Amino acid sequence: MTEDHRPATNERKRGSGVKFVYDVLRDDILDLVLAPGSPIDEIQLAERLSMSRTPIREALVRLASEGLVATLPNRSTVVAPIDFLNMQAFFDALTLMYRVTARLAAQYRTEQNLDLIRAEQARFTRAVEKHDALEMIATNAEFHKAIAAAARNPYFATLSNRLLDEGRRLMRVYYSSFADHLPQPYVLEHEDIIAAIVTQDPAEADRLATAHANQIVSHIKALIARDDRMHVTL
Amino acid sequence: MTEDHRPATNERKRGSGVKFVYDVLRDDILDLVLAPGSPIDEIQLAERLSMSRTPIREALVRLASEGLVATLPNRSTVVAPIDFLNMQAFFDALTLMYRVTARLAAQYRTEQNLDLIRAEQARFTRAVEKHDALEMIATNAEFHKAIAAAARNPYFATLSNRLLDEGRRLMRVYYSSFADHLPQPYVLEHEDIIAAIVTQDPAEADRLATAHANQIVSHIKALIARDDRMHVTL
């Protein structure tokens, strides 16, 4: 029975219910507070958040269409399992999105975009200095989301965000157990990518993003390889 | 007051309600039966499909997260407008997905995939011979969805399907008014792409898909150019 230590939910504005539930569940899923594959009880949730089941179901429908939960008809909804067998598809998609968003960001970024990208990079750097793995994972995702936003393409942005969320969950599987630290190179690689976006050099941004993606992919693959969960579908 | 000429909806199995509404609305939106930007009245829909508002709202949430409808808080839900201003983002995404799915399909396709791809191409060819523009648009989308399925990457498949649906809607804007016919080249280009997938030549599949995408993009651009709706957001 998990306690709910969020701001007093008793007084909420009309119409914000679904979004509230959506945010709560999304955070819990991405932070692995809710384990992949674990069932979500609508009634329990309704009681915990002190609201009716209707807004909760609507939030679940939305999460389902984003692939964060899976709905079994007439049976319980479960947190989306992590598919360790089809990991290559994830890596392919992540690499391509890194490349294309970096390339387009180099073309279309505004000063405002650069401000946000630099801010997220600063947060990431601080997390690395603190050796806070969980914070690193989260801020790394935000950094790449900022680049995706600068690319000015909602289709790519949507897919990128989905992949980054999925990746965040994947990394937590490993870093929540043994508190490790991400290799330093990532900070420098980010800096290089920023430089290419600032100077509006799409080809260079693409090249650097590719290298960066390869780095991360082999990193995750190494994590998976030294683990025996790889053949289990969580 | 649109009449509903679908199979008698009175007896439906439990749990199929949301999917039923989803399918009905989706079809109506993609076929432009529901005009972009037009409001969707939950109560009317509930009466027309003879069910309560709950499953209808859940279907709308799902459609919203797929970008087919837009929900204005505390106000009516509307069919997603077609954004003629940001069309380049759509073209970029479509081109990239054509390329990457063709490339991956050439690598990973099974015999079963080939069967489906050939079947869809046959349907497309028949539609072209009949000069049935609407059927062409639909079968063309299905052909590319079959390729996307063969690529064995759910992330790319999801984005591809979304873009193909959006494209279908876009084409209907033009072809529903003046019944034209798609240029013959498309049939041959499809055949070439199939050949590259059959012989498992990713580079060639990529090259052909790129050319095919460019063809379609310039086709749509021409349609838009000779129309004065381009600066209006439907």
Add this chain to the structure above:
DNA sequence: GCTCAATTTTATGTCGACAAATAAAATACA
């Protein structure tokens, strides 16, 4: 003691109703 069937239980899918928020209509006022 084990397997299968009937029964209970739990959780989902759907419904009708109420309350709040926005849009539309009606009224007052300059």
Add this chain to the structure above:
DNA sequence: TGTATTTTATTTGTCGACATAAAATTGAGC
């Protein structure tokens, strides 16, 4: 007559309750 303000009406967001489908439990038969 045109504009601002109140009133009405429509429509959404949320609720509690009921019906139904699986799962869990119990009991019967071998």
